[in-house]
Structure formats: C-alpha cells, structure tokens
Amino acid sequence: MGENGHLTMGGLVFPRIDQADFTGPFEVLAQLPDATFHVIGKTTAPVEDSRGLVLTPKVAMADAPQLDLLLVPGGPGVNELMEDAEVLAFIRKQAGGAKLVFSVCTGALVCGAAGLLKGRRATTHWASFHMLEFFGAVPVNARVVTDGNLVCAAGVMSGIDGALAVAAKLRGEFVAQGIQLEMQYAPEPPFRSGTPETAPAEVLKSQRDLLAALLERRLQIVKRAAARL
Amino acid sequence: MGENGHLTMGGLVFPRIDQADFTGPFEVLAQLPDATFHVIGKTTAPVEDSRGLVLTPKVAMADAPQLDLLLVPGGPGVNELMEDAEVLAFIRKQAGGAKLVFSVCTGALVCGAAGLLKGRRATTHWASFHMLEFFGAVPVNARVVTDGNLVCAAGVMSGIDGALAVAAKLRGEFVAQGIQLEMQYAPEPPFRSGTPETAPAEVLKSQRDLLAALLERRLQIVKRAAARL
Secondary structure, X not given: OOOOOOEEEEEEOOOOOOHHHHHHHHHHHOOOOOEEEEEEEOOOOOEEOOOOOEXXXXXXXXXXXXXXXXXXXXXXXXXXXXXXXXXXXXXXXXXXXXXXXEEEOOHHHHHHHOOOOOOOEEOOOHHHHHHHHHHOOEEOOOOEEEEOOEEEEXXXXXXXXXHHHHHHHHHOHHXXXXXXXXXXXXXXXXXXXXXXOOOOHHHHXXXXXXXXXXXXXXXXXXXXHHHHO | OOOOOOEEEEEEOOOOOOHHHHHXXXXXXXXXXXXXXXXXXXOOOOXXXXXXXXXXXXXXXXXXXXXXXXXXXXXXOHHHHOOOHHHHHHHHHHHHHXXXXXXXXXXXXXXHHOOOOOXXXXXXXXXXXXXXXXXXXXXXXXXXXXXXXXXXXXXOOHHHHXXXXXXXXXXXXXXXXXXXXXXXXXXXXXXXXXXXXXXXXXXXXXXXXXXXXXXXXXXXXXXXXXXXO
C-alpha cells in the first residue's frame, strides 16, 4: 500500500443495488489525489438502483484494469449477484491482485459467495448479519471491520465511515481529514435509531417485517452459494 | 403537510453536481411510503457529477408535475445554475406550490439566486457560508435550518440529517426512525474533522487553498445573481 503511486480504484454497480452503498464511498474515494475511480458494470448499460435511480457504468467488467481497490456495494440485487458466475469470477480475480477489497452493506455476501470470507473477520447490514457464517466468515458486530486486505462496512451509511478509514490507509490521515471536512461530515442524526440495539422496539419490528420476504429468499440463495464453494 | 395523501417529490440533477448532495437525501426520501420521487433535469440527458459519476434524470423540468417537495442539491455546477434563467424560473415556480423546498449544501445559493432566501434563515456549505447574505438571507451556522417551508442543510453529508428531519415532518417520526434503521445510520466518523471549527488548522488551510479559485469565481457570480433580484 503506502502513500505513493497512482491508485486505480473501481466499484461495481448492478441492477437493484442500494445506490448509497456505492455513492457514499464514491464521494470519499473519488477525492483521493493521484487516483482514478472506475464505475464498473457487467456491461456499460445503465442500471437502476432498488428505488429507481439510474446509474451508468463507464467500464465493463471484462475491460476493467487490475484494481488497487475494489468496492463491492450491496442492496436487494445481491440476491442475483451471489449466483452470477461472471460477477463472482470478476471479484475473485480482482481480489487476487488488489491491495484492498472494500465491501459495503450486503456487498459482503457477494464477497462471501466469491469465496473471499473464509476464516476472515467480516460484517454486513444488521438484517443479513446471520448469513455471514454460511460463507465461513468470523462475523464481527462492528461498523467497520478490517482483516488483512479485506475491509467490510456494515449497513449502507457505514460505507462513509469505512471509506474514510480506507482513504486514511491509502493516502494518510491528513488527506482523509481533508475529505471529511470537504464533505462536512460531522453527523447529527435526529434520532437514535440507526442500529437494532438502539432503535425503538416497534421500529425494529416494523423494519424486520418489511424485510422478511427478501431475507427469506436471500437465506436460501446464501445456502446454495455457500454449497458451491 | 400532515401525514396523509400521496407525496410527489423531486430533485434536480445537473452538470457538476456534487452527487452526494442528491444521493444522500434520495436514499432517505425515496423510502417514504405512499410517495414518488422524480429525478429531474433540464432535459433527460445524462449529466456528470463533479467527480465523473453519471446520473440520468427521468423527467425534464418542463414536464415535471407540481411537487410537494423540491430538493435542490449543490456542487461546483451551482456556479452555472445561479445564472440559468430556466432553472431559476423552475425553482421559483415549484417553490410557489411546494410544501417544502429542501436545499443541500450550495443548493442554497441556487435558491438564493431564485429569490427564495430573502429574509429567511438559511445555511449552506461552510466554504460558501459568507455568500448567503448577498441574497438577503439570515445566515445560521447550524447543520439543518428550517424557516417556514424552506429547509436548508449545510455541506454535503448534512443532507442525510436534513432529509431525516424532512421525512419526520412529512410522514412522522416512526417512519423516519425506520428509515434511519434501514440505512444503519449510526455514524462513527474516524476523525473530528467535519467542520471548520473542529478540523485541524492545517487541514482547514489545505481545503481552503483547494477551493480558493472556485470560490472566487462563485463570489462574482453570487454578486451578479443578487443584483438581478
């Protein structure tokens, strides 16, 4: 790693991504000096995030250079990605040469399906946390978890905290602090509702109910994907 | 306002937007129940954010319905927007019928150029804060500032805090807390560098130096735009 030399970074976008898993870290990492950040898709066709935001990759997976950092975001669409052999092969190949693989939210499960989590400390979105063990991961209930060249951020907005940590690793604390200032990232959440441990019980129940069907389908996919490893 | 009835919301995207000013609030507001969020551009042609992310509007300004909430994000491209008569007319017209106008970061300056800030409490990104007064605003150094139907968030990531406040206004605290949980928004910034008041002096100086030329051009534009009001 170190602070010298041009950095080539890239992140995947895909149908039904949760766009904030990508756009949060992009905001941080695309500010790094002497660095390039590629927006990568299976093809360069536009994709829609789970709530309808259109994102357009500039580089197809097959044309991507070896990356120093690969960002793997999550979202409802990871259900399909975990069984997409082409995507998993891309992640595996990039991970072999990358200095860092950085998963955000349920992007960790895609890394798991690619075989990257075996014996590694990892985290993911709270609602899918129980799925990490199927991939042989050592689940850690923390906001950002680092194990060697793997950095996992928990759900969605934790990608900002993870990306600032990654920025500091890659370019030093001074640069990361400058980016934090530029983004005016001095959060003042209006509620204490950001984790299952702090959210009101009724709020947690309501979110679990909303996610139940998606999570049930996901668990079956995780089991199948894990069986293939 | 109140918690009943379908909500029609929309946000502007434009060349050299800071994508996080848009994508952060989108992540929150697009989760509101019984609501539609339109991604609006001058046309439906794709635009590039200041760091190269391609965003594609689905609705052209001329075709947009009257919105209940209009999101006005910022970024380097506000320099052009503040003198774009078509955009300013759109904002002015929408603001006349909207329940809420929500500016993020330097989106406040565009609202100012549209004449919305006169005598109103407002905030913006720390580096452009001194420009608010030219539009007759009452500058308030706070993360989220509400004045009647105008809500202003400060720089970039403050849009998340502002959007959660807006979500609570529109659909109640229970819904907003559920969204915060879904996003796992329990921030743990790795540094205390998110405001000019807390950042190390050398970090602040470095960011001011980086922004100096952009801010000098912006100040001239603000003065011209203010003179037109």
